[in-house]
Every structure is written in C-alpha cells, then in structure tokens.
Amino acid sequence: MSATRIYIARDSAARSVNADAVAKAIEQQARARGQIVEIVRTGSHGLLWLEPLVEVAGPQGRTAYGPVRVGDVVGLFEAGFLHGAPHDLSLGPVEEIDFFKRQHRFTFARVGVVDPLSLDDYRAHGGWQGLERARTIGPQAVVDEIANSGLRGRGGAGFPAHIKWSAVQEAQSERKYVVCNADEGDSGTFADRMLMEGDPFLLIEGMAICAYAVGSDRGVVYIRSEYPDAIATMGAAVKSARAAGIFGGAFDIEIRIGAGAYICGEETALLESIEGRRGQVRAKPPLPVQSGLFGRPTLVHNVLTLAAAPFILTQGGPAYAAQGMGRSRGTMPIQLAGNIKRAGLFEAPFGLTLRELVYDVGGGTASGRPVGAVQVGGPLGAYFPDSLLDVAFDYESLAQAGGLLGHGGIVVFDDSVDMSAQARFAFSFCAIESCGKCTPCRIGSTRGMETLDKIATGVEPEKNKALLKDLMNVMADGSLCALGGLTHLPVSSAMKHFPQEFEPGNRST
Template sequence: MTRVFVPRDSAARSVGADEVAALLERAGGEVVRTGSRGMLWLEPLVEVETPDGRVGYGPVAPEDVDGLVAAGLLDGTAPGLGLVEELEWMRRQQRLTFARVGVVDPLSPDDHEAHGGNAGLRAALALPPAEVVGAVTESGLRGRGGAGFPTGIKWRTVLDAESELKFVCCNADEGDSGTFADRMLMEGDPFTLIEGMTIAAHAVGAREGYIYIRSEYPDAIATMRAAIAAARERGWLGERVLGSELSFDLHVRVGAGAYICGEETSMLESLEGRRGQVRAKPPIPAIQGLFGRPTVVNNVLSLAAVPWILAHGAAAYAELGVGRSRGTSVFQLAGNVARGGIVETAFGVTLGELVNDFGGGTASGRPVRAVQVGGPLGAYLPVSQFDLPLDYEAFAQAGAMVGHGGIVVFDDTVDMAAMARFAFEFCAEESCGKCTPCRIGAVRGVETIDKIRAGQDREKNLVLLDDLCTLMTDGSLCAMGGLTPMPVRSAVQHFAEDFR
C-alpha cells in the first residue's frame, strides 16, 4: 500500500486535513500523519511516497479527494505540485531545526531515530558538561525568543552556579503576533525539543524540566505530553537517559492567556503557581530562577537548534549567517501575505527576499506598505528598508528588532497612526502593572495619539508623545513597557503623513 502523508498540524487541521486524511484512508491509502512543511497556503498538503521522493498535492479540499484518487494520486501519477523537496520554497531554505518537521510522524520514536534523531543527545552524553556548553557557545547560537542573548553564556552561568537542584525551562508561550514556529515545531517534531532540553540538562546539571505552553495551543500541549510519555517509555527521559548517568524528567505546564507570561521572570512566577508578574533583575534566572534555583530559560527554537549543533558540530552551524548572527533562524510570514508560512534560512536573508520572493507580496494584491518584524513590540518598516538583512545588529541599528522572527505584512490601506495607537492599547491591556511608566504610560499614550489623530494641538502632542516614549524606554522595569515605544516611534518616523 502506498504511504500518503497528511499533516496533523493545527493549521492544516483548521482547513480540513482530518477529513482529507479519513477520505484517503477509505480510498485505500496508508495514511501517515505528519507535521506541516510550513507552506500554509498549500494546506492541506498531501504527499505521496514514490521511488523519486514525495510528490505533493495541495491545497486538497475534502471534495477534491475522489477526483485526485481517480486521476492516480495514490501512486503519485496524478498531476500535482511535483516533488515537494524540489519546490522553490523548499529548495531555497536551509532546514536544520525544522529538518524533520513535515517529514516524520511526530509521535513515532522510531521515525525520530530513523531520521537522525538522538544523534545530538548521544554526542552530548559522551562529552563532559563543560564541553557541551563550549560547543553551544562556539556555534554562536543566540536566544530565538526575542532578546538574542548568547545561549552558551546563559548555560555557562547555570553550570557554574552551585546548587543541588537546577532546572531547564522551555518558554513556549509564543505570544508575539505573526509567530507560530514554536507551535509547529512542538506539533511536528516534539522529540527534537525533548532532545534539546535533555542536552541542556546534561550541560548544566539539571534533573527536571518544564515546558510552559500557552493554553491557546491545545494540539501542541497534547502532542508534547504524548511525546514525553513515549520518550519515558523508551528510556530517553527518566532515570539513566539512554543508559547514561543522566537522570532527567520533563513536565508540561499550561499558561492562562497573558502575554506577559512570555517574559521569563513572569513565566517563572506562573510556573510557581502565582499570578504572572515580572520580577526585578538581578538576580537573573540563571542564578535564581524557578523556586529560587539556577534555571536555564530558553525559547523552543533555541533548544530545538541544539541537537543539530551537537550532531553536526558547532563549526558547521557557525559557518552559516552574518556578523554575530550565526546559524539559521526560522522566520514566519503572516498577515496580509500571499504565501504565509515558515522559512528557515541562514541569517543575512533580506526582508525583501522574505516578503516578496518567499511571501509573494500581499494576499490582497495591493502594494506592500509596511511590515512589522518581531511581534507587537517590534518596529514597523517601510518598503524602502527591504534591503535590510535579517541580522540582530543590523536591525538594532535601524531602530528595529528581529525578535522571534515573526513578519506581519500590511498593504497600502493600513492606517499607521491606528497601528501606533494599537501598540499602546496592547501594552495597556497586557501590562503586568508592576511599574508606573508602563502601567500609566500606555494609557496616556492612547490618549495622546487620539488627540493627534483628532488634530488637537498636533505639534505639541507629537513632542509629548516623543517624551512619553523616552520615559517608557528608560523607566520601565521590563521590555514590555520598554519596547512599546518601538512600534510607535517607527510608525511616526517612517509614516509621518498618517499623523498629520
């Protein structure tokens, strides 16, 4: 029987993948459920195994199945998209972290191993902890959750901290607008995240780990829980991992819908059972984190990049990228874009290449006017900045940030003053309330922009707005209040005409 692959990723399920899978099974296909390849405009994307590789069909609606089967879908001869790996969207990428996503059955430990899984963990367990930390440092890996802090330095701090008890926490709160890579990795290749966290545990001397997942991700939660149970059964978690000296176990904890719980100290508060409120730093979590113990807090993508680094060597990872942004990152195209989805490629790709070459411009067919990169606290950039390379330092110099790699596209109907207002409104809604510049400043920001839009003392209020932005940047306790001025200022700078 031919193997037919249908994603079980929630993006594919939301457009009918379950029904398509059931119909294909009834038609005689041996259906294997996978993650998504990240070409979201082609979902549900059905792939058929052939001697040359997997042939793709998509988007396949339930009502298309009979016709496609009659035309030869089950042996890959029906006219379709051709070999999936040969599609330009796929060929132009360098999939290291996402190599198995969309390829393997996410809950099959055998599939994980058959596709190179656990090679990184085995390599790590053969090394002393300090050498594992050394490899991560040499790879140049920086945190993919937003701040871009070097992962090796963070791990070194936890390794050097003296404590009987240490933790590894994975931040899977993924609250940024236009981001979904954490979710896709957890739903499409959960064993790689487990592997990355286990390597981190060995590297720093932790015995216990937590994955903090937002409640809006029921499929990711269920997949991670099932994968953890399967990993325990295989001896990949628990006492003596893979027969080594390491004991490490993992637990999933579910958030309750607050954006601020993605901020690492708020996440730790929430994990401890309290309301998600930011803690003052220092002490940093690497010294006093979960339950006051030294804790690694890393994003899903940071941890999931580690197995590749250990399996293929730090130098191979560091070879990719530009400047101090090494390796690949998983960029996410969303908003008003013709081809939305996941692009994993080396740092240095330009904004224009991502939005136009991969994304195909807007879905509405109108000209692109602005893109917001790095979530709700990221800058709005005009088309004139499309030569900007995706690189932490280049973005910082342009008054922007790469953040978690989300890119939200807007066409020429967007009102940028309304978007600036939204940044303050979002901050007012999501502020944890601990410090005044953010709690009060966000509300004053909304009021000031309303006055500007109403033409009330416009010049005076623009100066006031700038003052408020300086105060929030300099005076906020965390990056929530500290970065809200970024979208506001970039909107005023690049789209001044919308404030007149």
C-alpha cells in the same frame, strides 16, 4: 497489494483549513475504490499557503498535491494521484518547490517528514544522536560546542546561549532547573508551535542535552493555553520518551500550561507563573541563572534555542556557525505571516534582506495590492515601509535600522493599512497585557493611547506629538521589561515612516 502511503499534516494550521476532513475523504474514497492506503499524519512542511498539502509516497519519493479541498479528492483519485499522476494541484516533490529549496533546514529538518509521535521515526531520522554524543564528550565539552556554534537566544533578546549554560553549570545548588519558554505570544510567530506539534522529541532532546550539561534533573515546558494541539503533542511525547527510558532516570519534564497572559513570555514573569503567582516581572538582578525558579539556578530558553542543540551536538558547533552573517550565526526559522501570498515557515541562515523575504520568498501581498507596511519581530517590533525593506534580517542590522528581530515573525500589511490605528493598537495591547508592576508601562500605555487619539482628532497636534515623544522616552528608559520598554518601537516607527497618516482626520477607525 501493498498499501500506498499518504502523508497529511496534523499541524493545527493545516487542520485549521480542513486537513482532517481531507484525510477522511481520502480514506473513504480509497475504501470505496478498493484501494489500500495508509495515511500518516506528520507535522507541516511550513508551506502553509498550500495546506492541506497531501503527499503520496512512490518509488521516486513523495509527490505533493495542494491545497487540497474535500471536493478535489474524487478528481485526484480519478487522475491517479496514488501513482503520482499529474493533476491541477500537482506540486511535484516538496524538496523541489522553490520556497522549500531555498531553505537550510537545521532545526526543522524532520518537521513535515516524520510522524511526530513515533520514537522509531525519530531515531531513524537521526534522533537522540546529539544527546548520545553529549553524554560521551561530557558537560564542559557540550558547553564548548554551544559556544562554538555562536547560538544566541531565539526568544528575542539574542543573548549568547553558552554564557547562560556556563553560569548555570557553575552555580552550586542541590537543584537546578531547565525551563523552556513556549509562551509564543507574538503575533506573526508560530515556529515554536510548529516545532512542538511537528517534532516534539527534538525539543525534548534539546532539553535533555541542556540539563545534562548544566547538571539539572528537572525541566519544565511552559506552553501557552492558546496552543491546545501543541500541549497535547508535547504531553504525549514526554510520556513516551519517559517510558522509553530516554531520560535514564536522571531527568524529567513537566508540561505547564499558561493562562492567557502575554507577559508570561517574559522569563521572570513565566517563572512567577510556574510558582503559582500573578505573572509579574521580577526586577533583575538576580538573574534567573543565579536565582530563578523557586530561587534555584535556572536556565530559561526559548523553544528554538533548545531545539537547535541536538543539531549542534550532532554536527558540531562549527557546522552551525558556518551559516549566517556577522554575529548572527546559524539559521533562523523565519515566519512569513499576515497579508502575504506565500505565507509559512522559512528556515534560512541570517542575512537575507526583508525585501527578498517579502517579495522573492513570500511573493508580495496575498491581496495583490502594494505592500503598505511590514512589522518585524512581533507586537513590540518596528513597522517598515516598502522603501526600507533592503535591511538584512539579522540581529544587528535590524537593530541598526531601528527595529528588532524578536522571535523572527514578519507580518505584511497591504496599502489599506491605517498606521495611526496600528500605533494605537500597540499602546492598547500594552495596556491590556501590562503586568502592572511598573508605572511607565501600566499607566504610560493608556496615556499614550489617549494622546494618539488627541493627535488623530486634531487637539493641539504638535504639542501632543512632543508630549508623546517624551512619554515614550520615559517608557523606554523606565520600564522593567521589554513590554513597556519596547512598545514605543511600533509607535515611533509608524510615526516616523508614515507621518502623513498621523495628520488630524486621517485615521479611518
């Protein structure tokens, strides 16, 4: 009798809702029944509201069940789930679930499918082909492919990637660095984490392609300390890629661990942190491509930007650019988070509206109450009311609507949200996380919080609203980086779209 293969995610989100215990219970139950199972721990498909998701391999492919609790395991065995039999938790094949079917998985194609640390799996599912093609066509042609793909920086700024690649390629230096920004600190975002836990070799391949193109022999992945699983998985993957000779002695990667500073997601603060200093933002110019890590030409990219490179090199830039809308080309791993019924990772071409994402894909709020507000793009992103959700999810449309795309996180709140408290939180977060280098951010954040308190308690509200507006202008124009420069966005969007909540006495906390 051959073993039945069972796939259960090892992604930390799945583990956070007991995937390990479910795996163990299935193993024990199988042993007790004399049935042979082989449990493979994969990344998560991103249907996170269905975790722990259990897939059973059969002649017709995999059949999914979820969300499975430890108490469901006996029932699953009795129903005959090892043969794909129906059960209350049956979901059918993952590819047929609407949330999954509607996606275009370029970057996340392997996540949820393969054992993240199996080099054999990675190669069998098309791994290393991008790197091999890169080495065949040469550095200049690699940069051309990136240019043809229309890829833009996925960390938030949306800067065309190939311009940075060209700049570092042309820079003259005996040492150049490729730095991967995996300091994914925005609330509502987890795509970097899921990718590093679910397909770490893809990021390694992307970095190797990039290093080859720009002429670098050293790469650094800076991962936030709040991601212990991603740190462990990336560390193990780098070690085995190195041992397998993937880098051919021409490149190597170090994993660096952050230390709980949100500001280190800003690229120059991140470089300072690697250099062993306070994570304080540098004034630009010089840009990192000219003088970055240790003063060397440095290419800093977000995880998702680097992880897009293998697809682009394998399929060609035009195949990537064929998806998307306007100047936002390709796909974006969108993260549906917070109070939303179907929360998870949804990779799709740019251009869906927020309403489609929140309602059609996400199913509205998890609490069942009306949508109160939707924050797009992390703690520095704007709050949208339900009436303004018809904006398209792409860089330009969101900017035009007074918001930003950021790292692609969408956080839904139901109508119990207190927008005055959310606005206050934006200032308080800025005050906690400010690196302290520039005055508008360091002091403005605290003064902003105090002024909002005055408005909430009815102290000269009109005068203080005018003062707050003025303060936010100073912060927007006078801050060195996006933290001070964009903190006004959640505040001003909340005040604009939810004015009644800023009337004195309306704050609940």
